[in-house]
Amino acid sequence: MIYVLIKHPNNLPLNTIYMNLTLPLENPKNYDLLLKKSSEIGFTMPSDIYVGCLLKTLVASKPNSRILEIGTGIGLSLSWMVEGLDQKSKLISIDNDLFLINIVKAFFKNDPRIQLICKEAGTWLKNYSGGLFDLVFADSWPGKYSEIDHVLSLIKVGGFYVIDDIIPQQNWPEGHHGNIKKLITQLEARKDFTITKIEWSTGIILMTKRN
Secondary structure, three states: OOOOOOOOOOOOOHHHHHHHHOOOOOOOOOHHHHHHHHHHHOOOOOOOHHHHHHHHHHHHOOOOOEEEEEOOOOOHHHHHHHHHOOOOOEEEEEEOOHHHHHHHHHHHOOOOOEEEEEOOHHHHHHHOOOOOEEEEEEOOOEOOOEOHHHHHHOEEEEEEEEEOOOOOOOOOOOOHHHHHHHHHHHHHOOOOEEEEEEOOOOOEEEEEEOO
8 A cells, every 4th residue: 555645835734734724714803902901911711712713603603693601701702702793683791700891891882782791690590581592602600510401491492502611721620620520411411402522622512402
């Protein structure tokens, strides 16, 4: 058997070319400024850029939608989701850190599609009485490690539930692996959702609600 080594015209390894192709074509409007602000204030939990790309794509698949983000942070994931949002859609993002919420509001204050709420997410979820959501991105303890059943009940049939940071991270507290294992077991047991576990970026679970 003869093996042929195929080289790229620029003599770069094929895996290098592939990795370059995984970078986003263009960052969202506010992304670079938010990333700079994150560095300025010492915010150590910014969202991964690849998670943002995925969220943008998923949001774009849901026209005239209702989107929920649990855990605004510095607004990096929000900036990606806004890029996928059409003009008839609405996005709610919740965080209990007033300092961060005020920073994010300064960047998105002129967009009527976005509602930023400063409240403890578990309390907000329990009191929420509005419509169902087409996508929920849970990036905080409530909605991911607690109140999971309630959050999943708020998703429309055909809607997405997205979580990240499933692969071990440097900033995980001791014993967090057990939380992840319990979470995955709980999500895998759901018969009303399909589940895809993706070993990519920071580790992603993508679920879709069945009819």
